[in-house]
Amino acid sequence: MDIQCEPYDSEMTTLVWLRDDLRLSDNAALSAAADDADGVVVLYLLDEVSEHLRPLGGAAKWWLHQSLRALEHSLGQLGIPLVLRRGAAEELIPAVARACGADRVLWNRRYGAARDHDTKLKTALRQSGVVVRSYPGDLLFEPWTIATRTGTPYQVYSAFWRACTSGHTPADPLPAPKQLTSVQRDIESESLDSWLLTPANPDWAAGISSRWEPGECAAHRTLGEFLEDRVQRYSRRDFPAEETGSELSPHLRWGEISPREVWHQTLSTGGHVGMFLSELGWREFAKHTAFHFGPLEQRNLNARFDTFPWIVERNAGFDAWKFGRTGFGIVDAGMQELWQTGFMHNRVRMIAASLLTKNLGLDWRIGEAWFWDTLVDADEASNPFNWQWVAGCGADAAPYFRIFNPDLQQKKFDPDGAYVSKWAPYSMTLPKIIDLKTTRADALQAYHALVR
Numbered sequence: 001m002d003i004q005c006e007p008y009d010s011e012m013t014t015l016v017w018l019r020d021d022l023r024l025s026d027n028a029a030l031s032a033a034a035d036d037a038d039g040v041v042v043l044y045l046l047d048e049v050s051e052h053l054r055p056l057g058g059a060a061k062w063w064l065h066q067s068l069r070a071l072e073h074s075l076g077q078l079g080i081p082l083v084l085r086r087g088a089a090e091e092l093i094p095a096v097a098r099a100c101g102a103d104r105v106l107w108n109r110r111y112g113a114a115r116d117h118d119t120k121l122k123t124a125l126r127q128s129g130v131v132v133r134s135y136p137g138d139l140l141f142e143p144w145t146i147a148t149r150t151g152t153p154y155q156v157y158s159a160f161w162r163a164c165t166s167g168h169t170p171a172d173p174l175p176a177p178k179q180l181t182s183v184q185r186d187i188e189s190e191s192l193d194s195w196l197l198t199p200a201n202p203d204w205a206a207g208i209s210s211r212w213e214p215g216e217c218a219a220h221r222t223l224g225e226f227l228e229d230r231v232q233r234y235s236r237r238d239f240p241a242e243e244t245g246s247e248l249s250p251h252l253r254w255g256e257i258s259p260r261e262v263w264h265q266t267l268s269t270g271g272h273v274g275m276f277l278s279e280l281g282w283r284e285f286a287k288h289t290a291f292h293f294g295p296l297e298q299r300n301l302n303a304r305f306d307t308f309p310w311i312v313e314r315n316a317g318f319d320a321w322k323f324g325r326t327g328f329g330i331v332d333a334g335m336q337e338l339w340q341t342g343f344m345h346n347r348v349r350m351i352a353a354s355l356l357t358k359n360l361g362l363d364w365r366i367g368e369a370w371f372w373d374t375l376v377d378a379d380e381a382s383n384p385f386n387w388q389w390v391a392g393c394g395a396d397a398a399p400y401f402r403i404f405n406p407d408l409q410q411k412k413f414d415p416d417g418a419y420v421s422k423w424a425p426y427s428m429t430l431p432k433i434i435d436l437k438t439t440r441a442d443a444l445q446a447y448h449a450l451v452r
């Protein structure tokens with residue numbers, strides 16, 4: 001990459017490029033910029049053209065719009081505008097740096113598919129005389145700091161999490177900068193509304209809007225309320241009607257709160273929080289796995305499954321599944337919860353994913369893509385990681401032969417039918433689209449043929 005930056009004028013400026021870190025607190029790049037007395041420009045770039053970035057799904061775009069609005073507001077209180085630009089980073093970062101006379105470009109790290117491109121950009125900017133610094137991003141531990149004794153990445157969750165939690169402590173979160181100095185010149189910016197991230201015609205996001213409040217303030221409030229109340233009932237997290245989860249996943253996905261903040265605030269409350277923290281461990285494991293073995297949405301982590309005879313065409317079974325019309329109450333309720341609010345309870349995600357991959361025999365990538373489009377927390381690591389986990393081809397995955405029976409799962413985790421009645425009361429009258437017994441037998445036969 002060849003980047004020519006013009007010589008800088010006398011006002012030296014720091015450009016902070018925000019990505020999956022839409023917050024002011026525990027934002028190392030922003031804190032470092034706060035030390036720069038000459039001026040700070042904060043940029044968010046919507047890159048819908050670079051092939052290495054997975055295009056955002058509809059629900060994720062909705063969240064991004066609201067989150068950027070909230071960020072604009074909190075930066076505005078510090079007198080700093082949020083500069084919005086659309087295009088490829090390799091062109092726009094140097095261009096914006098040039099336009100604002102930036103001698104420093106700072107960002108917090110990404111660990112997925114974008115990181116090689118970030119590294120190339122860093123090199124190119126440095127060659128043109130710009131100082132570039134990157135800081136720890138949205139993890140508790142940098143992926144290269146957690147390794148087995150022989151230096152290889154962990155592939156089993158329990159060993160991974162033991163290694164994380166013995167001898168390592170996540171860094172203390174940084175406070176939000178109290179002050180940032182704005183630059184004395186106009187920097188070209190686009191209007192958020194012009195990005196058309198929210199649906200208009202039809203506006204399918206009403207249910208999402210009424211359930212969620214994106215933004216850093218809401219993220220901290222959600223954590224506070226969880227730690228005051230729900231955490232005490234967290235051991236019942238598998239019961240979807242009881243609403244005992246933190247519901248922090250979209251806030252974490254967009255970096256409105258950092259996992260380090262969640263970790264330290266949770267520990268400071270005392271009590272039995274190990275189970276909750278270990279779920280953050282799954283998030284960490286998914287992201288470390290993506291760092292070492294990704295991208296995860298394309299390839300089976302266990303290559304043995306490359307010849308597995310999954311159905312790769314979207315068929316009538318898939319349509320019934322995605323619209324919650326399978327006749328299996330808990331699956332239909334989950335798919336309705338997802339469609340209406342952009343979220344689905346974790347246990348129900350597992351049951352729905354199992355029905356699709358094992359009983360309907362569809363390729364996990366088809367279900368993963370639907371979740372990617374409809375989840376507000378759709379994450380490039382967690383989503384395919386969990387799909388592969390359920391499908392049996394992933395890291396430390398549920399063994400393929402363990403096939404959820406949705407009727408039994410419903411009896412166990414929604415015994416009085418409260419969850420199903422809330423989201424899919426109609427499901428009880430629907431004929432079931434498949435026979436569990438025969439489809440299970442077919443799945444096991446295909447699996448045994450693979451491992452024979």
Ligand code: FAD
Nearest residue numbers: 245246247248249279280282283346349378379382383386
């Ligand atoms: P809590 O129980 O309160 O857990 C706290 C945090 O830990 C969560 O906010 C989340 O960040 C993390 N976490 C919990 N469980 C997992 C897990 N299994 N894997 C990774 N992180 C976890 N989570 C996403 O954030 N994005 C996704 O795209 C996503 N796709 C999924 C797809 C499938 C098929 C399955 C089975 C799970 C998926 N998950 C995904 C994981 C999990 O369902 C959600 O993180 C969880 O439901 C969020 O609810 P919560 O915030 O109340 O979680």
